[in-house]
Amino acid sequence: MTEGWLARLRQHFDQPDVGAVGPLSDYVVGLQKLELHLPMGTSGQHSYDSVAAHIARANARHAIESRILIGFCMMLRRPVLQALEWLDEELFLGMDDLDLSWRLRNAGFRLLVATDVFVHHEGQVSFKSEPSEKVRALTQRSVDALARKLVRHYGPGGVPTPFELWGIDWFSPSFDAWSEEGARNALRAA
Structure with a gap:
């Protein structure tokens, strides 16, 4: 995890209809893909810390709405998760991400990608x-x-x-x- 990631995720809960916020990453799908949000001219090899610092500055306090968030790192309010009756234990390996995203939206909540937060994800390590x-x-x-x-x-x-x-x-x-x-x-x- 990189410096300031948690505080930056939390700041995107400024509206009551925000149900969940997820970061940019390097092993995700959709709008959370880091490369979609790097400022023009950003290229080459960089440390995770330098990438995180760069997007924190370039995309400060910016988020975009999405239809899906990947659950490797997702911030939710406890009352929202309780209202959804937690996670469906029958679902795993990515389907829990799809289900939770779908149920949040059906309950009237928005899903946000915090484009000013980067969290590295080493995908599928558990399996x-x-x-x-x-x-x-x-x-x-x-x-x-x-x-x-x-x-x-x-x-x-x-x-x-x-x-x-x-x-x-x-x-x-x-x-x-x-x-x-x-x-x-x-x-x-x-």
Whole structure:
């Protein structure tokens, strides 16, 4: 962690409708990608501390709204998390990030990316010791669980696309969550 990161994240909670704030990073998707927010002319190798200091100055007190925040580092108010009934323990390996982002937005909260905060993320370290086949199977199980949750919420045939929900194209259930027939079959099989 770099100097001042926590205080800078916290400062973005100045509006009551902000549900969560996440930093920029080097192992994330979407609007949290560091390279999207580096000032023009920034190139070459830099230490994490120098990158953090640079964006803290260049992007001071700036945040942008997003449809998804990656959970490796996310600040939330406790009452907000309690109102959402915490995390869904059936979801993991990234699907918990999608679910929490979706539930926060459905509850009327905004998600902000603090473009003045950088936190390094060494992705997937928790699962590096597991065989890749096992990780793929666990990930697919989690994807399918979230897809069924979406079908229960929106109804068969009514689930928005992953791009509409989160601005992503990599959410791939093992069943067709977007067709009425595929969704009904998946709910029956669960």
